[in-house]
Amino acid sequence: MTIALTPAERAQLTDLSARYKESRGTDHELDQASENLYWSLFRLREIELLCTAPTPACCEAARTHPAILYDIASSVNAPGEDPGRWYLATHSKHTQARASFRSGGWIECRWAEVEPPSPKFCPYCGAALPAMRLKDPLPRNICNSGGEDWCETCDSRLRDCLCDLPWSAFEPEPG
Numbered sequence: 702m703t704i705a706l707t708p709a710e711r712a713q714l715t716d717l718s719a720r721y722k723e724s725r726g727t728d729h730e731l732d733q734a735s736e737n738l739y740w741s742l743f744r745l746r747e748i749e750l751l752c753t754a755p756t757p758a759c760c761e762a763a764r765t766h767p768a769i770l771y772d773i774a775s776s777v778n779a780p781g782e783d784p785g786r787w788y789l790a791t792h793s794k795h796t797q798a799r800a801s802f803r804s805g806g807w808i809e810c811r812w813a814e815v816e817p818p819s820p821k822f823c824p825y826c827g828a829a830l831p832a833m834r835l836k837d838p839l840p841r842n843i844c845n846s847g848g849e850d851w852c853e854t855c856d857s858r859l860r861d862c863l864c865d866l867p868w869s870a871f872e873p874e875p876g
């Protein structure tokens with residue numbers, strides 16, 4: 702199932718995000734209701750982002766029940782610095798670590814060294830996983846932090862970043 706913000710929610714999130722960043726630490730902080738709304742929309746955006754993971758397109762099950770996702774190493778977070786590879790979705794610490802990193806949480810620092818084995822075929826239909834490549838040109842709205850706590854694309858802390866995830870930079874090789 703794919704979860705996405707409505708156009709109205711997206712506009713509201715963009716607006717609240719700008720106001721929240723501007724007002725934090727000043728005398729004009731957001732009122733509690735606006736801040737709560739901001740965070741609930743931000744969480745929705747995070748779920749939306751998880752739903753954008755590239756999955757194999759070999760069969761309907763692979764798309765509707767993602768078991769395998771294409772991503773880059775959790776310690777990189779910059780498209781182009783890592784060729785990316787397929788990960789088992791059951792290895793959910795990978796996405797959890799990235800999600801908590803993006804929202805300002807602490808990641809076990811040894812985690813980045815533990816790269817799980819890469820799957821080779823679709824568990825539903827047995828098809829080999831497609832070769833993937835970086836999109837050319839790269840989409841503009843992709844989070845790029847190089848593993849630091851700052852997104853170069855939107856020029857803000859990762860906890861405020863609303864950009865697409867680096868895995869959005871990948872597509873199947875044609876042919």
Ligand SMILES: [Zn+2]
Binds near residue numbers: 758761824
């Ligand atoms: Zn399949």
Ligand SMILES: [Zn+2]
Binds near residue numbers: 852
């Ligand atoms: Zn960003």
